[in-house]
Amino acid sequence: MNLTFATAERVLAQLRADRRTIALVLVLPCLLIGLIAWMFDGTPVLDQFGPMLVGLFPLTVMFLVTSVATLRERQSGTLERLMTTPVRKGDFVAGYALAFANLALVQALVVVGFATLVGMDVAGPIGLVIVVALLDAILGCCLGLAASALARSEFQAVQMMPAIIFPQLITCGLIMPRDQMPMLLEWLSRVFPLTYAIEAMQSLARGDEWADIQGAVGVIALFIVGAVVLGVLTLRRRTA
Amino acid sequence: MVNNVPGAELAIRIRGLSVERGGQNVVAGLDIDVPGGSVVGLLGPSGSGKTTLMRAIVGVQDRVTGTVDVLGLPAGTPSLRRRVGYVTQEASVYRDLTVVQNLSYFAALAGVPAARRRETVGRVVAEVDLGGHEKQVVRTLSGGEVSRVSLAAALVGDPELLVLDEPTVGLDPVLRRDLWSLFRELSRGGRTLLVSSHVMDEATQCDRLLLLRAGGLVADVTPTDLLRQTGAPDAERAFLALIEGSAAEEAAR
Ligand SMILES: Nc1ncnc2c1ncn2[C@@H]1O[C@H](COP(=O)(O)OP(=O)(O)OP(=O)(O)O)[C@@H](O)[C@H]1O
Ligand SMILES: [Mg+2]
Numbered sequence: 001m002n003l004t005f006a007t008a009e010r011v012l013a014q015l016r017a018d019r020r021t022i023a024l025v026l027v028l029p030c031l032l033i034g035l036i037a038w039m040f041d042g043t044p045v046l047d048q049f050g051p052m053l054v055g056l057f058p059l060t061v062m063f064l065v066t067s068v069a070t071l072r073e074r075q076s077g078t079l080e081r082l083m084t085t086p087v088r089k090g091d092f093v094a095g096y097a098l099a100f101a102n103l104a105l106v107q108a109l110v111v112v113g114f115a116t117l118v119g120m121d122v123a124g125p126i127g128l129v130i131v132v133a134l135l136d137a138i139l140g141c142c143l144g145l146a147a148s149a150l151a152r153s154e155f156q157a158v159q160m161m162p163a164i165i166f167p168q169l170i171t172c173g174l175i176m177p178r179d180q181m182p183m184l185l186e187w188l189s190r191v192f193p194l195t196y197a198i199e200a201m202q203s204l205a206r207g208d209e210w211a212d213i214q215g216a217v218g219v220i221a222l223f224i225v226g227a228v229v230l231g232v233l234t235l236r237r238r239t240a
Numbered sequence: 241m242v243n244n245v246p247g248a249e250l251a252i253r254i255r256g257l258s259v260e261r262g263g264q265n266v267v268a269g270l271d272i273d274v275p276g277g278s279v280v281g282l283l284g285p286s287g288s289g290k291t292t293l294m295r296a297i298v299g300v301q302d303r304v305t306g307t308v309d310v311l312g313l314p315a316g317t318p319s320l321r322r323r324v325g326y327v328t329q330e331a332s333v334y335r336d337l338t339v340v341q342n343l344s345y346f347a348a349l350a351g352v353p354a355a356r357r358r359e360t361v362g363r364v365v366a367e368v369d370l371g372g373h374e375k376q377v378v379r380t381l382s383g384g385e386v387s388r389v390s391l392a393a394a395l396v397g398d399p400e401l402l403v404l405d406e407p408t409v410g411l412d413p414v415l416r417r418d419l420w421s422l423f424r425e426l427s428r429g430g431r432t433l434l435v436s437s438h439v440m441d442e443a444t445q446c447d448r449l450l451l452l453r454a455g456g457l458v459a460d461v462t463p464t465d466l467l468r469q470t471g472a473p474d475a476e477r478a479f480l481a482l483i484e485g486s487a488a489e490e491a492a493r
Binding site for chain 2: 014
């Protein structure tokens with residue numbers, strides 16, 4: 001456990017040293033939301049779609065940041081070295097998840113705060129929007145950790161994003177309501193975590209309460225656990 | 241060979257080690273003994289399997305057959321990770337962190353209690369002569385300085401066995417001499433060191449020399465015996481004589 005915290009502290013120190021990435025993580029989603037607010041000024045579009053976007057950005061941004069960060073660790077030889085120290089694979093994955101969850105929390109607060117500022121009016125409790133956004137961000141981190149195991153280069157790592165995130169985007173109900181999709185696609189959407197995140201956000205936009213979204217939140221939490229386990233399993237102490 | 245002194249603890253005992261990498265046996269049928277408390281030099285041409293052997297000893301090499309016992313336990317046993325320090329050939333430290341941030345992290349991993357971390361980091365910084373660079377981001381250090389941070393990161397835990405892959409590459413003669421006197425001092429304190437090197441005058445500082453060629457052991461000798469056996473005037477020419485001799489032998493077969 002101590003080594004988890006030591007690792008999280010080290011990753012956070014690396015993040016702090018990289019001001020530009022922090023700025024991008026915080027400012028970019030706000031810019032995009034600002035753009036939409038401006039485009040649909042005077043309509044209720046932001047109220048309906050704002051929460052979904054607020055759930056979507058953290059997932060994609062954190063996925064990219066984490067998969068590149070862990071790939072860098074593999075390539076720089078530091079991962080090989082860590083594997084010769086008492087740090088356990090679980091410490092490594094949990095340390096990364098913990099550090100990026102910190103960044104994710106700041107991101108969720110800033111993005112939701114900004115969206116509210118530019119006129120997003122969520123019918124449901126805004127606190128829950130933040131919680132779902134935070135869970136999305138953590139999920140993005142954990143998926144990124146697992147995906148980086150499959151990538152051998154930065155190019156491949158970046159390609160993991162369209163490979164893993166885009167299919168979820170297409171079927172999550174943002175582009176077409178899920179009940180209008182062909183049955184096969186509807187089923188497919190059921191095995192993707194983003195579907196549940198979007199469902200929860202839509203529900204909150206309509207004015208639903210915790211009781212209505214707890215099922216979806218539970219599924220997201222399960223996916224997080226699954227992604228962490230996958231991240232640990234794909235980490236190899238011995239390599240060829 | 242007489243290196244098996246009865247009663248002397250072996251820090252590393254290897255029997256019939258073979259390693260497959262990229263479909264080839266890059267290490268084949270190695271038998272090696274490293275006595276505890278000694279400084280053993282690992283020499284051999286580029287590609288002869290030095291790094292592969294070291295990776296097998298620290299337990300990160302896959303596709304290994306044979307026995308590798310380290311400090312009495314099979315290589316890769318979790319409890320060994322506290323007792324063995326490994327310095328990779330390419331410096332493996334976080335280039336976006338400062339020297340102290342790096343060393344504090346590795347000290348935490350090595351189990352140095354938080355209260356003693358500052359003092360420990362201070363000690364190793366002095367040992368590798370990086371005083372004055374503590375707050376510097378590693379990316380901005382010179383090549384030789386970076387490799388010394390990497391070495392220091394293995395020293396923080398004061399391990400019983402140090403496996404050092406070319407720790408003195410790119411360092412000037414003064415620094416090399418200082419590091420070798422540090423290695424000798426560590427061995428006087430009971431630590432065992434396995435050090436690979438290309439610099440032949442360093443070989444004479446070792447208690448024993450292991451000479452690898454094409455994944456096999458060509459010689460396991462003391463520096464004095466190496467010179468005597470080959471009749472060469474210095475370690476460099478003795479090394480060449482042995483390598484070429486073994487290559488010619490193989491060609492004749
Ligand atoms: N990941 C790998 N996949 C396939 N073959 C490899 C791999 N790494 C090393 N090899 C091969 O294994 C052999 C031994 O490599 P190793 O790195 O152990 O040599 P070395 O003695 O450390 O060389 P150097 O002095 O140049 O560092 C070489 O022929 C190398 O090409
Ligand atoms: Mg090597």
